[in-house]
Amino acid sequence: MTTLAIDIGGTKLAATLVDDDLIAHDRRELATPASRTPDALRTALQTLVAPLASRAQRVAIASTGIIRDGVLLAINPDNLGGLLHFPLVDTLQAITGLPTLAVNDAQAAAWAEYHALRGDYRDMVFITVSTGVGGGVVNDGKLVRGSGGLAGHLGHTLADPNGPFCGCGRRGCVEVIASGRGIAAAAEGELAGCDAKAIFIRAGQGDEQAARLIHRSAGALARLIADTKATTDCQCVVIGGSVGLAEGYLALVETYLAQEPQVYQVRLQPAHYRHDAGLLGAALLAQGDK
Ligand code: ADP
Numbered sequence: 001m002t003t004l005a006i007d008i009g010g011t012k013l014a015a016t017l018v019d020d021d022l023i024a025h026d027r028r029e030l031a032t033p034a035s036r037t038p039d040a041l042r043t044a045l046q047t048l049v050a051p052l053a054s055r056a057q058r059v060a061i062a063s064t065g066i067i068r069d070g071v072l073l074a075i076n077p078d079n080l081g082g083l084l085h086f087p088l089v090d091t092l093q094a095i096t097g098l099p100t101l102a103v104n105d106a107q108a109a110a111w112a113e114y115h116a117l118r119g120d121y122r123d124m125v126f127i128t129v130s131t132g133v134g135g136g137v138v139n140d141g142k143l144v145r146g147s148g149g150l151a152g153h154l155g156h157t158l159a160d161p162n163g164p165f166c167g168c169g170r171r172g173c174v175e176v177i178a179s180g181r182g183i184a185a186a187a188e189g190e191l192a193g194c195d196a197k198a199i200f201i202r203a204g205q206g207d208e209q210a211a212r213l214i215h216r217s218a219g220a221l222a223r224l225i226a227d228t229k230a231t232t233d234c235q236c237v238v239i240g241g242s243v244g245l246a247e248g249y250l251a252l253v254e255t256y257l258a259q260e261p262q263v264y265q266v267r268l269q270p271a272h273y274r275h276d277a278g279l280l281g282a283a284l285l286a287q288g289d290k
Pocket residue numbers: 008009010011012013032129130131132179180181195196197198200241242243246247
């Protein structure tokens with residue numbers, strides 16, 4: 001059976017066709033529209049899937065946000081231009097006429113990455129450092145989704161009680177410091193207005209402020225990983241997202257993690273499926289593999 005897998009992130013939308021042996025083909029991407037109303041997202045999704053839907057028998061969505069009963073509920077609406085609520089499953093069913101499943105993006109990616117480990121570990125955590133900071137927990141071989149879909153939202157744990165306010169309503173969340181948006185928001189002077197991608201390029205060119213912003217992110221992420229080890233006793237943490245996978249970032253996180261006591265040390269590795277982890281995890285869940 002062919003699955004139309006869709007990944008909805010705060011920055012980009014991706015879609016691909018996935019066959020039963022988890023091979024992805026015909027990948028497409030579009031920018032995520034930033035709008036408080038659902039219409040722009042609905043139209044963008046329609047454009048994204050139009051060339052693919054006729055070749056699929058089902059739809060599997062990995063999406064940013066809490067996914068409850070097929071509905072996207074933003075914990076941090078700032079990541080989606082203020083959008084709070086979007087009927088994901090109903091919308092994709094209406095567009096494609098196909099049975100549709102939806103799951104949080106980091107939870108989906110955790111499931112794909114757990115499979116890629118091929119039984120090496122029963123307890124692992126996936127963290128995406130992207131527009132936001134998301135997480136997915138696999139405990140004793142089972143994906144933990146939570147009674148209301150909130151499980152694994154590690155980006156909204158505390159990094160700095162005096163830090164900036166997060167769009168979720170708390171102050172000093174890991175996300176507001178470590179995420180792509182958090183890195184960009186803290187940029188001043190000649191870096192003001194740059195996105196995280198540009199800030200990584202400037203750091204590579206020797207810009208001190210850019211390097212400081214990336215260190216601030218990696219330090220917060222390392223402390224989150226130590227907290228996560230204390231909470232879950234995971235055997236491995238897999239890092240994804242465009243910031244998480246950016247050159248040099250994981251090595252920096254490793255350096256900060258090494259400064260924590262031994263009990264909090266845990267193996268870190270980059271996502272095996274790179275930018276497709278969410279897409280493939282959603283497809284695996286649709287195959288009934290859970
Ligand atoms: P999404 O959040 O939509 O899943 P990404 O994983 O691509 O998308 O994360 C988007 C964030 O990553 C943005 O803040 C963007 O500036 C940043 N980014 C994109 N490409 C790179 C790169 N090559 N290096 C560092 N940061 C990047």
